[in-house]
Amino acid sequence: MAPTSPLPDAPAPRASSSRKRNPPKRFADEPLAVATKRPRRKVPSGSGIKSNANVAKRTARAPRRIGQPSEEEPDDECAAEPDQDALADAEAQEIAADDGDHPAHARTRRVAAAKAITTREEGDPEFVGDPVPADEARATWPKRYQRVRAKRNAEDGEEVVKASCHYRAAKVEDDVYILGDDVYVMAGEKEPHFIGRITELFKGTDHGQYFACRWFYRPEDTVISTAKLVDDHTHHPKRVFLSDERNDNPLDCIVSKVKIVQIDPKLDPKVKASLAADTDLYYDMSYTTAYSTFANITDDINGSSGISSDSDSEANASMPTAALLDLYSGCGGMSTGLCLGAALAGLKLETVRNEKADDFLCLLKGWALLCDKYVHGNDADAAPPVEDEDKDGKLEKDEFVVDKLTEICYGGADRKSCIYFKVQWKGCGREEDTWEPIENLRYALSRLVAMNYQSRLGIMVAGCYGLPQFRMRVFLWGALSTMVLPNYPLPTHHVVVRGGAPTAFAQNIVAYDETQTPILKQALVLDDAISDLPEVGNDQTDDVIEYPANPKTEFQRYIRLSRKEMLDYSFRDGTGTEDGKVLDHCPLKLNRDDFERVKRIPFEKGANFRNLEGVIVGPSNVAEFDPEIPRVYLESGKPLVPDYAMKFVKGRSVKPFGRLWMDETVPTVVTRAEPHNQAILHPNQPRVLTVRENARLQGFPDYYRMYGPIKQRYMQVGNAVAVPVARALGFSLGQAYLRKHDGSDDPLFVLPANFFSPAQTEVVARALSVGFPVGEVAEE
Template sequence: MSPAERKTKRRVLAENEEEGDFRFLGEPVADKEARCRWPHRYAVKQKRKQNAVLKDSKGEDDSEEFIDAKRHFTQAEVDGQIFNLEDDAYVQAEVGKRNYICKIVEMFEGTDGMPYFTAQWFYRAEDTIITECHEFIDEKRVFFSEVKNDNPLDCLVKRLRIARLPPNMDLECKDAAKSNCDYYYDMMFLEPHCTFISLPPENNGAGSDSGSTISSEADATGAVASGVEVSQEANHLEMRLLDLYSGCGAMSTGLCLGAYSTGVKLVTKWAVDVNKYACESLKWNHPETEVRNESAENFLLLIKEWERLCVSYALVESNVLPHPYVSSSNEQVDEVGGDDEDDDVDDSDGNSSEVFDVKEVLAMCYGDPKESGAVGLYCKIRWKGYGPDDDTWEPIDGLSDCQEKVKEFVTKGYKRKILPLPGNVDVICGGPPCQGISGFNRFRNTDQPLQDEKNKQLAVFMDIVAFLKPRFVLMENVVDLIKFSKGYLGRYAFARLLAMNYQARLGMMAAGAYGLPQFRMRVFMWGAVPKEKLPQYPLPTHDVVVRGVVPKEFESNTVAYEEGSKVELEKELFLEDAISDLPPVENDEPRDEMPYGGASKTEFQNFIRLRKDEMPGSLGFGLEVAPHLLYDHRPLQLNRDDYSRVCQIPKKKGANFRDLPGVRVRADNKVEWDPDIERVYLPSGNLWYLIML
């Protein structure tokens, strides 16, 4: 149970007051000052009743009784301990639970004569979306919130020392600060979309209700003006994006187009995917992108090796050790007294074996490109006197006599940024494979979801984020991320971001709510370094036909307008709105491209016909429009028998072979031939219908 959910029980305090277990100390705050600092406690009761009636008429929950104050205090004694206004303290929890943690932001005597304090709550990681994944978060780390409520004074248990630490604090200083406190906090937790953001400036007083602790999320980052300045500067700078599990590049393309439309030049500099054909498609459409056809694990190992090589050749400064290849090569050069690749080879044994000289290094990868069973760092070599057909992958350990060639490749590659390095990636986006958690997978590992090879990619994604330290992170996945195994994988990903000191939030958006003819709900997780403003989610633009179920715990993470808001949305879209303009095709259609044969019929069709350079946000937007062609509008070519069979399927929703004449569906849902109907044969002599019983 989180602090916000706890139900406090007001005790009968008369006997305790006589014993002196808890009481206010000192003179009360002057009436004028108290009314200035806490005006809501002294509001006219009639006005409050009117507000309560108004809330009730709107259907708003007003279950927590508001307490009027008779007078305020700044100090109290509970069980012999002195508590001051603005102190941090433990608050008594239910039996068997750890005490809650709060800041005392108000002390007052109610009009009922009882002593109260107002708690502004701190959340432990386990009190948030993270729950059982709290092991990734420091036990002493808590998160400040805007949640406040009133409690009997005798609920206070013990004073605490809670330190406010700046983000990205030096590790040594942080350890020293942690040793001198009970808890520390460096972020704020907001319940909408389970948001963790940077703390507001320290001069925002917490002891007064004259305003919210943070009036907006822009204020909460601590720099509204500086955020604007950064954005204006970004107009003239290129922001670099790495697209992991990129497929054909749809996610990064959409992000870049959206960024362009706001004046930010976001460029997909690198992309990684295991599918060869997806990589070829992405490279065709984005020739400026360094596309790597390899697993994310091997990519991570490669960029770690790349950093060490760059350090070895003094291209970057880092605390990592130089690459062993460079140091071992230098030792060998020292032993022979030089590194002259053009020296003649003295074949004293009279052997006439051919000597291969390296012309240049073409590429690098980590893995086993030769399929020899030896995994490691490899270089693609162009040999002197040979052409591209004879290029080979060679382990870097075997190229100790080609130091200059390797150095030349690394130096040129560093200048061209062929691989990302820590600190030079602005955005990482990606959707790790979801087959391991999909509801269509009957063999999901519920007990240990991260043991599934595909689910492990979630950990690899976060490992790459941890290594490259981008300014922003955006991860997308299916809703099963927060449904499967009690949402363990979603909680894990969120905990990893927080452990890396990223601001974070989690939201769910349905594609249909933004103008697509399908529901398609997806989870989006944002991360941002402390100095940046954590991006918001765009609000829906269209009505949508809702499908599927969202876990009750995460209902508030759905991106939507506030309940009761009156918003005019665009009409929902259906399949007809998307494909009604497509020309008919026959089974033997051979063309890769063809004219549409008519004008578009809907706004969606107008948009979907656009090429990339015609879309809003594109650098080519506004240029002369060329005729639009329809690409790849071809069916899978069927043989005559199969084509004849397909033509018999009724044209209605959900139809399949069970709807064919001559097929009977039994009570157990199995199919069989109908013995009362004569079998029909194709001209080829085969049966019309082939049924697997």
């Protein structure tokens, strides 16, 4: 499983290869109003319940591993002036937050184009043979015969047609169709025919003739259609996916029969190719719009999922072990969380390699070259591996490399209705940034499916898993056809909802339906995470200090557990951790002017630069200088209220020099600690949050130690995947790996009670020591 890159908190991974394209040009009217930040969501509060309102599409990244200090690292002090690029990026986010929901991008519902059918020359369609006996029909299709007011399908609003009788066969033109036949169905004008499987043939109470259909999807009909223009991989032209989407259509919409065979995805590629050659179409996976799931079919291949029938071995104190490859892992939040969660499921994950994705890609290219030379004997014909740049670092003419993605929007003036990313090109200035459509940049799901991997995509909110931080990210599962595809853990905590995104991604939000009433824990707030930490000053430099008091909350009790107590196998012994001590509890040192400003920000909820002397707020919620008060200056001669704070988001933002409060769930931990354009001030101390306080908000255990200069440590923590989210995913991974769930079509599951409590971990630890079945104990 791998997370994708965040926007805009950190740079996206470099493109693995350069691509030919026209010189980058800027759009004449780039609307900042549709940039990265999630628009406000039109529901009052959050509870892990999926809403029909738009939900944000924020992406997760696998950040870098802890690194050693760099000799070129700048001073560990807040810059005297804010970074202009950071201000511009943050301003784009702020503007987007006030701009409402993005345009909808709803998927197209499959309905036969009955109005496009002309009168048939061969006669009207008709049912063949006697009707299905009434008792059998009512038992097989009971909803068709319930004499109540017709209800609408919850998914598409279509009214359910009532039946007067069912048939086993029907004649359309000269062809006879029976239940279970695969057919082409009339679509709209100039559109390819739909593909479906007949599941019912019936006469309606309105005297109409109908057939019910279970639809197949071509690759271009699914979520991976956005990758159809990418030329480095293709999908077999005969491949389709069986969905569980069904609806009713007029009988005369049937066009013709089509021969479709099901192929076991585990078969040898040559055997699959031979089977596919003798049919019109074939399918080897199902497709579900919810969570964009491509998975083994559980009900068509001998009534099983195609997964090995080996029985689960009973868990014991000696846990099975699996290897974990963690690429571009920042400070290891993803691998640590996966290891913690897998251990609770009874699987010991061991990280075998941690490095940047680019370095690993170079390793793979070199390995392929060696295989061609010494294994396959193809050295003479082997092409050299593709590199991003020439040896001298120069690109060919009209060739550009993505440096990072800085913003995301949906559509806009003179653009088609799809998602766009703003690209910063390697070697080009910011004035050369361009907006690129999604099909030119994101296609991981398509690539996995093309390689015959099962796959599933979900969007998870960190706060829903026991953190006082919102932080929405995308996580993508992939699994071989011989394995169980992991599912997503449902939320355990309430969380404050912050914003939305295109409705195209509402199906991917990991949450309960609005009709469900789960019992969730209360949302965590800043006080739950940091109230036990000692007070430190702006110039604190000691990396190791004592706890001043015992933990005050369940979260603090858990976060203080030792590595052994947490069952953490993510890295080996001897790493220099100091259990029972507070590590990295030091802030980015503010420069003299910023320190004076921060000391004057009131210690009260909602305080920010607007509370400084000489600032008033106009009727349109715009900060203005008070004309009746002379401008105040600091001892250095700089103004108390800097111009950039007054101009940020045209004076509407309250983030510059904003103070957090203990009863709040913070939005997202970022990679910087400067207070110039974000709320990061401690509630009751004149400083920014420390590295450890940020690490607490990300769920890093207190034994986790960061390395490098202060700014690098903030970056490591901000780039990381939140550990509790990864822990929940790790539990799912362990369950799937050990075949403790059946690989059913349900993409969601409920975590064990008290999954994020210290008691749960302690119970599992005791079970391991005495040899109890781990999985059973974890689920008690």
